[in-house]
Amino acid sequence: MKHLCSMTTRVEDYLYARRQVGFKLKSQGTQLLAFARFAERGCHKGPVTLELALRWAQDSHSARPITAAKRMEVLRPFIRYLQQYDPATEVPPPRLLGSTRRRPVPHSYRDEEVEALLEAAARLRPSGGLRPATYCTLFGLIAATGMRISEVLRLGRADVMFERGVLIVRQSKYRKSRLVPLHTTTVAALQRYAQLRDQFLPLATDENFFLSSWGRALNIWNAEETFCILRRQLGWIARGNYPAPRIHDLRHTFITNCLVRWYRHQINVDNAIVSLSTYVGHVRATDTYWYVSAVPELMALVSQRFERYAREIPND
Structure with a gap:
């Protein structure tokens, strides 16, 4: 890949190659094209540098650190792709701007x-x-x-x-x-x-x-x-970290209610969690376990169960 190619052309080549093997890359494609326009407006020449990647990742209307971290994670696979054509390309290290796995607490519907x-x-x-x-x-x-x-x-x-x-x-x-x-x-x-x-x-x-x-x-x-x-x-008022209740929060509420029922009925959640993860389409059971720490009612039930368990442990 030659430096004479525009950044937009490089992004389009990358997206074409990835989509040919089954990746849709809808939102990622939109962001990468935005990165290309950013680089071209600044008249960037030569291989992608860490400085350029950082400037784009942090050039957002959102002041939240997680936004910059997510932008950088979208860039990394593209920059790795470019590096095979130009070893001078600087690939950002993982988690350079922090974790992208921080999840806002959803609204839990009554x-x-x-x-x-x-x-x-x-x-x-x-x-x-x-x-x-x-x-x-x-x-x-x-x-x-x-x-x-x-x-x-x-x-x-x-x-x-x-x-x-x-x-x-x-x-x-x-x-x-x-x-x-x-x-x-x-x-x-x-x-x-x-x-x-x-x-x-x-x-x-x-x-x-x-x-x-x-x-x-x-x-x-x-x-x-x-x-x-x-x-x-x-006239709903949000209970959570989002500005307003969302359709997607109905999904969160379904998962939360399942876990609450299991804890209340003394069901072994560790055995049942895989079934729930499969039912709702989670790839990892850890995605489902996240609700235990995110929802105060669940945390209270877990604490109560642990307290009963701790009282049953005989003293040495």
């Missing part, structure tokens, strides 16, 4: 908040139309299964297996697929929605399970916008 959300969704306009049923069922499914919003929106009609009471989640995060067993009440709610959808849209050709009133697959921007409208109506 049962009455979830009920209020579904009731408000059912009152959306047009009254009696498909839109209220779509969003009521959509948000209800996330609350009942802990699925990601992207997974729910990608569900195809064939992925909802009513007879077996199972969903097929295909090629989700980290390109993993999995089966999601459903409670009978969730199956019934999905069946009601499917019947109503087919009644309103008998000629729809889109194979997605959730459809807009125009017969097209829902997109995440419309779902987020509708959720924001309902959130403002309900």
